[in-house]
Amino acid sequence: MTSPADLAQLLAAVPGVVLRSSDELYPGRGAGLPVLEIQNAHGRAVLALQGAHLLSFVPQGGRDLLWLSPLAKFNPGKAIRGGIPLCLPWFGGHPDKSRGLPAHGFARTSDWQLESAEVLADGRHQLVLGLKDTLLTREMWPHHFHFRFAITVGSELTVMLEAEHQGHVPVEFTAAMHSYFAVPNVAECVIEGLAGCEQINTLGGITRLHNEGDVVIRDVHDSVYLDVPAVQIIRTPSGQTRIDSDTRSAIVWNPGTNALKGGDIGPAYTGFVCVERGDAFDNAITLKPGEVYRANMTISG
Structure with missing residues (x-):
């Protein structure tokens, strides 16, 4: 993790970004983790250095578009429930189940480095965090890499996930930005933008379906939708998230x-x-040596 002294030096020139402990913002929830609070005239965000994990995004004058569990804990090496965890270099269970590797990869529980932070000309903030391979990661995924996660905080939240494959052989790669979106009542929300897509229902095994229309949540729901349109909208009686x-x-x-x-x-x-965007299942990527995977996402109210 970036040392406190290096962080202080980097952030000294970036007004509106403050290093805090998670205990200050979410008291009594575990041992505590370092988080960055980012605030400007356009919006506010909270970002944990562990996992490069966005915990909150509030457009100026609006509501928090992200959901953080009231039972979420902030402990080193443990995934945080809510916000936008980063699932990579594999999504879901590891293909080799005999190895007992963590679901959704290791990035969400690893300590990322703050590589840059700046205030843009229009007053938005942009931060870039990075994660490089170590002896520990190579035991789980035997490849050299440089992952980056860039966030831009304004009236919208824009993020870019980048994975540079620095190894010597092609590798299969899957990833998702595991976004938890706040809604008044999940039973009353409608998710638009997935009609006509192939649906892989993972409950009780794998069932492939053709999704005919908007998605509603009846009770337990866990499905992957393939080759989806760029935009989904979560509609609720009180508003929407795009x-x-x-x-x-x-x-x-x-x-x-x-x-x-x-x-x-x-x-x-x-x-x-959760409406998670990424490339998983049939949309898995094969990265050749030297190739860079990029995924962009913007969320707004």
Whole structure:
């Protein structure tokens, strides 16, 4: 992780970005992790250095578009429930189940470095975090890499995920920006922009379907939609959230009443829906040595 002294030096020239402990913003939730609070005339965001994990985004005068579980814990090496976790270099379970590797890769629980931070001419902030391979990551994924995650905080939130393959052999790569979006009641939201897509329902095995229309959440929902349009819109009785991305997959998830059995969501499951953009399942990428994968996403109210 970037040392406190290096962080202080980097941020001294960037007004509106403050290094805090998660305990200051979310007291009593675990051992605590360093987070960056970013605020300007256009909006506010909170970003954990562990996982390059966005926890909150509030456009000026608006509501938080992201959902963070009231039961979320902030502990080193443990995934945080909510916000936008980064799932890479594999999405879901690792293909070799015998190895016992963590679901959704290692990036979301790794310590990322703050590589740059600046105030743009229009008053927005742009930050870039990076993650490079280590002995530990190469035990799980035997390749040299440089991952980067750039966020731009304004009236919209724009992010870019980049994976540079620095190894010597082609490698299969999957990724998702596992976005948890806040909704008043998941049972009353409608997700537009997935009609006509192939749907892979992962509940109780793998079932392939043709999705005919808008997506609504009846109870437990866990499906991957392939070759999706750029834009999805989450509509609720009180407003909407727009997701715009150049990735090819969308994963829609909510645990439904299964969340009541324990874990770090509980009855709060009614307050979010995951509409995750990325490239997974049939949309997996094969990266050749020297190739760079890029995925862009913008969210707005």
